[in-house]
Amino acid sequence: MPLRIAVVHHWFVTQGGGERVAEVIAQMFPSADIFTLICSPEFVPAGIKGRRLTASILQRIPGAKKAHRHFMAAYPFAVEQLDLSAYDLVLTSDSGPMKGVITKPGAVQICYCHSPMRYLWDSYHTYAAEMRSAVRWPFSISAHYVRNWDYLAAQRVTSFVANSRHVAARIRHYYGRDSTVIYPPIDTKRGFLTTSPKEYYLAVGRLVSYKRTDLLIEACNRLGRRLRVVGVGPELKRMRDIAGPTIEFAGALGVNDLWNTYANCRALLFAAEEDFGMVPLEAQACGRPVIAYGKGGALETVRGYACDSTPIQSPTGMFFKDQTVDSLTATMSRFEAIESAFSPAEIQNHARSFDTQEFIDRMYAFIAKTCPNFPMLPLSSL
Numbered sequence: 001m002p003l004r005i006a007v008v009h010h011w012f013v014t015q016g017g018g019e020r021v022a023e024v025i026a027q028m029f030p031s032a033d034i035f036t037l038i039c040s041p042e043f044v045p046a047g048i049k050g051r052r053l054t055a056s057i058l059q060r061i062p063g064a065k066k067a068h069r070h071f072m073a074a075y076p077f078a079v080e081q082l083d084l085s086a087y088d089l090v091l092t093s094d095s096g097p098m099k100g101v102i103t104k105p106g107a108v109q110i111c112y113c114h115s116p117m118r119y120l121w122d123s124y125h126t127y128a129a130e131m132r133s134a135v136r137w138p139f140s141i142s143a144h145y146v147r148n149w150d151y152l153a154a155q156r157v158t159s160f161v162a163n164s165r166h167v168a169a170r171i172r173h174y175y176g177r178d179s180t181v182i183y184p185p186i187d188t189k190r191g192f193l194t195t196s197p198k199e200y201y202l203a204v205g206r207l208v209s210y211k212r213t214d215l216l217i218e219a220c221n222r223l224g225r226r227l228r229v230v231g232v233g234p235e236l237k238r239m240r241d242i243a244g245p246t247i248e249f250a251g252a253l254g255v256n257d258l259w260n261t262y263a264n265c266r267a268l269l270f271a272a273e274e275d276f277g278m279v280p281l282e283a284q285a286c287g288r289p290v291i292a293y294g295k296g297g298a299l300e301t302v303r304g305y306a307c308d309s310t311p312i313q314s315p316t317g318m319f320f321k322d323q324t325v326d327s328l329t330a331t332m333s334r335f336e337a338i339e340s341a342f343s344p345a346e347i348q349n350h351a352r353s354f355d356t357q358e359f360i361d362r363m364y365a366f367i368a369k370t371c372p373n374f375p376m377l378p379l380s381s382l
Contacts (some may be wrong), residue, residue: 005032006087010096011040013065016206017184017278018114021163022093024048024185025112028360032091037075037083037098040065054065057081069119076100076149089371093158095275097146100153110372112182112363115167115275116174122146123210130209151175159370161363164276164297167343180366183300184276185359188352190255191285193344194263200226200248201332202265202288204258204279205272207233212271212293212323216245219269219328227269230261262286267335270298271323277301284316284351287344291328291335294319303350305334316347 007029009022023045026034034053044053056078058071062252071078075097084090085104092098095114103109119127120143128136128143151174154160160179162168168179204217213229220227221244229239230250240249253261259282262268268283268290276297280290284302292298292308304317320331 001052002031003089004087005029005037005089005091006084006097008035008082008084008090008092008094010044010094010098011037011068012045013068014206015043015045017172017276018093018095019043019045019128020187021112021114021184022276024356024359025091025093025363026051028363029091033087035084035098035101037078037096038064038068044380054082068070068224072119072139072146075146076153079153089367091367097150097153099157100149101156103156108158109156110161110367110370111154112160112161113167113171113179114163114184116170117146117150121174122170131354154159159274159366162364164298164300166300167275170275182359182362182366183354184278185356186278186281186285186347186351186354188281188285188355190259191282191287191348192259192263193287193348197266197288198264200228200264201291202228202230202261202268203270203281204230204262206231206281207239209235210272211235213239214242215271215323215325215328216269217247218325219332220244220246222325222329223332225332225351228261228265230258245273257284257288262288267291267317269332271328272296273323274298280317281351283352284347287348289315289335289342289347290317291331292317292319293323294321301354305338314346314350315342316350317342 007026026048034051037056038058039055058078064071077098079100080102082101084101088107090103090109092111094111099111101150128140154175160171160177162171162179162181163184165181168181171177171179203213205211207213226246226250228250230253232252262283263286265288268278270292273296280298281301283290292302302317303315304319305315318331318335320327
């Protein structure tokens, strides 16, 4: 009998790096069925539209698509109701609860982990502190229950793949599991070089608090530098309120406009401590340098000058030490003093080592190694 494969992703209610990973994995196995906790049709990636997609019982609850995080206490029950008893290989793309799916005896589950749930683990106290007391206590009680379940769910996984060394360390810390690092797929072929980039700095991403777009705006306000902000989100009004005359809000851009904006920026500014972060690599695919906060996944994707500007070979960016305006503005000033040291061609060449095909080749090899007793996998190339 042919191998039956399921691809499971936490939810399709936004378009981001996790959805890109799920799309590529699903395209690798065209006959695989797809499962998710909840989805909105407009956010299902183009590469898997028309495929058989099953959502959990949360899909039937009015308002759950927009407020799915408020249903955290129901995640374990909803995930365990998804019927994967017919599948031999289950590939979970997860930064939520999907690793807890129940599989049949002998089935293999490979979890591509974007991150252990931040609001349950390392950022739990930060999230709780930002809530009103009327919300904080129900959240805290639910989080305790779901956190314990999430740990047990991680023990159901046959093998973990982490999207970065940073996440691999967190998987080990919170779940006690080892993992193999395979970086997410970056569509570097879309990148192109321009001979005369513009004078604006660039910020790309959802406008949410942890992205720290406020630092980027305040730094450019102080230095009088142009900043183009691409993205939308709940922080938009607050960002507009603090923005000076040199700040431009471009909203959500289509794919072609986004890549054109990358190619023409002076440099990308990146203030978040991300688990991986695809945005810096997309900018580098266009040969543009990155000024990033020196923690998290950026340390693995940007070949950057350290905060003391110690010389390195073929740099692709610079790191600032602290998530403060002073630290960022000082690094921007150092960048402008040595801007000619950055070679667009070398930056672009660095980004290509994270290309989609590299991800596909490594995932195929990992799956074949993890499933040696299964029949030949129905592999495909994109």
